[in-house]
Amino acid sequence: MADEKPYHHGDLRAALLAAAEADIAEHGIEAFSLRQVARRAGVSHAAPAHHFGDAAGLLTALAAEGYRQFLAAQLARVRVAGDGPADRIVASGLGYIDFAMARPALFRLMFGSARPDHCEAELNRAAGDAYRHLVDIVTSGGGRTMADEAAVWAMAHGLADLLSAGRLTPIAALEPAARDAVLATILRRIVPEKP
Amino acid sequence: MADEKPYHHGDLRAALLAAAEADIAEHGIEAFSLRQVARRAGVSHAAPAHHFGDAAGLLTALAAEGYRQFLAAQLARVRVAGDGPADRIVASGLGYIDFAMARPALFRLMFGSARPDHCEAELNRAAGDAYRHLVDIVTSGGGRTMADEAAVWAMAHGLADLLSAGRLTPIAALEPAARDAVLATILRRIVPEKP
DNA sequence: TCTCTATCTTGACGGTGTCAGGATGTATGA
DNA sequence: TCATACATCCTGACACCGTCAAGATAGAGA
Numbered sequence: 411m412a413d414e415k416p417y418h419h420g421d422l423r424a425a426l427l428a429a430a431e432a433d434i435a436e437h438g439i440e441a442f443s444l445r446q447v448a449r450r451a452g453v454s455h456a457a458p459a460h461h462f463g464d465a466a467g468l469l470t471a472l473a474a475e476g477y478r479q480f481l482a483a484q485l486a487r488v489r490v491a492g493d494g495p496a497d498r499i500v501a502s503g504l505g506y507i508d509f510a511m512a513r514p515a516l517f518r519l520m521f522g523s524a525r526p527d528h529c530e531a532e533l534n535r536a537a538g539d540a541y542r543h544l545v546d547i548v549t550s551g552g553g554r555t556m557a558d559e560a561a562v563w564a565m566a567h568g569l570a571d572l573l574s575a576g577r578l579t580p581i582a583a584l585e586p587a588a589r590d591a592v593l594a595t596i597l598r599r600i601v602p603e604k605p
Numbered sequence: 606m607a608d609e610k611p612y613h614h615g616d617l618r619a620a621l622l623a624a625a626e627a628d629i630a631e632h633g634i635e636a637f638s639l640r641q642v643a644r645r646a647g648v649s650h651a652a653p654a655h656h657f658g659d660a661a662g663l664l665t666a667l668a669a670e671g672y673r674q675f676l677a678a679q680l681a682r683v684r685v686a687g688d689g690p691a692d693r694i695v696a697s698g699l700g701y702i703d704f705a706m707a708r709p710a711l712f713r714l715m716f717g718s719a720r721p722d723h724c725e726a727e728l729n730r731a732a733g734d735a736y737r738h739l740v741d742i743v744t745s746g747g748g749r750t751m752a753d754e755a756a757v758w759a760m761a762h763g764l765a766d767l768l769s770a771g772r773l774t775p776i777a778a779l780e781p782a783a784r785d786a787v788l789a790t791i792l793r794r795i796v797p798e799k800p
Numbered sequence: 801t802c803t804c805t806a807t808c809t810t811g812a813c814g815g816t817g818t819c820a821g822g823a824t825g826t827a828t829g830a
Numbered sequence: 831t832c833a834t835a836c837a838t839c840c841t842g843a844c845a846c847c848g849t850c851a852a853g854a855t856a857g858a859g860a
Contacts, residue, residue, distance in 0.1 A: 422838085438719040440635075444817060454840045456818080461838095465817065521770065522717035524633040556775050560764070561791045563773070568763025569755070575716065578758070580751050596756045600794050617807085639848065649809050651849080656807095660848065 423461045425451045430472050434515040439523055444468070466525055470533050473526040476516045477536035481543055483509040488547070495551035496601045502547045503566035503597040504590060510570035511582075517574050521567070551601060558602040565600045569593060618656045620646045625667050629710040634718055639663065661720055665728050668721040671711045672731035676738055678704040683742070690746035691796045697742045698761035698792040699785060705765035706777075712769050716762070746796060753797040760795045764788060 429450040434442055444465045445455040462468040484505030491501030510517040519526060526533060548559050572578045581592055624645040629637055639660045640650040657663040679700030686696030705712040714721060721728060743754050767773045776787055 440718065440720050443815085445815080455816090456841080457839055459818075518717060521766070522713060523635065525635050557787055557791055560767075560773050560776055560787075561760075561794060564763030564767055564791070565756075565760050565795070566763070567767055568759030568761070571716075571766055572755075572759055572762055578755050581755055592752055592755075596752050596759070596795075599756060600760070600791075638846085640846080650847090651810080652808055654849075 422451065422453060422457065426458050426461060426468060427472055427475060430468055431513075431516060434519060435513070439515060439519055439525070442469070442525075466527055469519060469523075470526040470530045472516070473520045473523075473528075474530075474533040474536040476513070476520045477533070477540050479513075480506075480509045480517075480520065481536075481540045483512075484540075484543060496598060499547055499551045499562060499601050500594050500597045502544070503562070503569075504593060506566040507570045507573060507593060510574040514574035517570065521571070548602070553602045561600045561602075565597060569596065617646065617648060617652065621653050621656060621663060622667055622670060625663055626708075626711060629714060630708070634710060634714055634720070637664070637720075661722055664714060664718075665721040665725045667711070668715045668723075669725075669728040669731040671708070671715045672728070672735050674708075675701075675704045675712075675715065676731075676735045678707075679735075679738060691793060694742055694746045694757060694796050695789050695792045697739070698757070698764070699788060701761040702765045702768060702788060705769040709769035712765065716766070743797070748797045756795045756797075760792060764791065 484502045487501040487505035682696040682700035
């Protein structure tokens with residue numbers, strides 16, 4: 411009790427991040443408003459500045475958290491996939507697409523927006539971790555060249571971006587199991603040939 | 606002469622479109638400002654409203670023009686490509702990527718922004734023309750299934766999006782001829798097999 | 801020449817991000 | 831215990847933004 415309106419929020423930082431993601435999920439990144447997010451979290455319009463500096467700081471922190479969950483989505487798929495190197499590449503691609511379809515606004519913030527500061531240390535590290543996972547998966551799957559890596563990344567990213575943007579509707583309309591099957595077939599096409 | 610500051614601009618509509626593209630190319634779509642564009646074109650802050658209604662109207666018209674040039678970039682590559690069906694698919698993909706790398710801000714406006722009204726008639730038609738070209742190229746290249754179409758589109762789009770965003774730097778750093786060779790190799794991997 | 805209309809300007813309104821300075825709790829240390 | 835220091839949050843102000851209404855200007859047609 412006694413929590414009707416405590417002066418100190420408790421965990422305002424986390425609340426603001428959650429409010430920001432809800433806001434961009436509802437209205438899109440273009441309509442993002444720091445004051446709107448503050449209202450949603452029930453604090454004054456200048457409260458976010460103390461935790462994030464400015465609007466770019468909040469979106470940067472949100473994108474960094476996004477990259478961590480993005481990597482987790484890929485690892486979750488890999489964990490339940492077969493042991494073959496091709497299976498792991500396909501599974502990782504499906505995780506890539508899972509995340510993009512489940513959190514389209516966050517995905518666009520990470521890959522299609524200039525508002526986060528992509529040079530900031532925490533965001534850079536989170537994005538680097540995800541990239542290193544990609545390289546590991548591809549090289550352990552027999553990939554040798556720069557083209558192998560680019561092909562796998564671009565295929566997963568292209569499917570994820572188009573699907574999360576509401577294109578490729580015939581595939582997006584499939585039920586999950588059938589959709590996974592089609593996407594796995596496509597992803598398997600560009601798995602580097604075993605030597 | 607007598608053009609020091611004519612009250613009537615002459616072709617303000619075209620001037621505003623050019624100013625808008627220059628603006629988003631310099632500062633990104635997120636920093637787009639209608640007043641800034643008006644200043645760049647040398648007119649008052651409310652002048653754009655007469656031609657485009659509001660900011661979304663201007664960006665919608667700009668995106669529609671972008672789709673026309675996007676299709677033209679693909680056709681230009683196809684025109685100088687070999688006659689084989691696979692050659693035409695690869696050429697179209699290279700044109701897709703050409704456009705994204707040459708006009709990254711415009712590409713993002715078209716594919717990664719919710720500010721244009723993607724339901725508006727002119728934009729919808731221009732985007733539909735580009736999509737129909739894709740389907741034509743794929744089906745004439747032996748594609749039969751929904752997966753064939755999605756695979757070609759996603760591969761070209763993934764490469765284009767990543768390259769235009771400054772990722773895949775090892776490929777972006779190559780000189781044009783070498784880059785084309787690498788990209789063509791990647792694109793050829795997903796060309797549907799001849800029956 | 802006179803009027804009509806498209807074009808552009810001016811001025812105002814509410815909303816936004818950011819900054820400075822003040823208010824309010826919480827923790828520290830005598 | 832209590833006073834001081836600090837982190838946290840609020841209030842108020844400023845310039846900028848998009849949009850609307852109303853007025854000024856120029857060219858076109860009668």
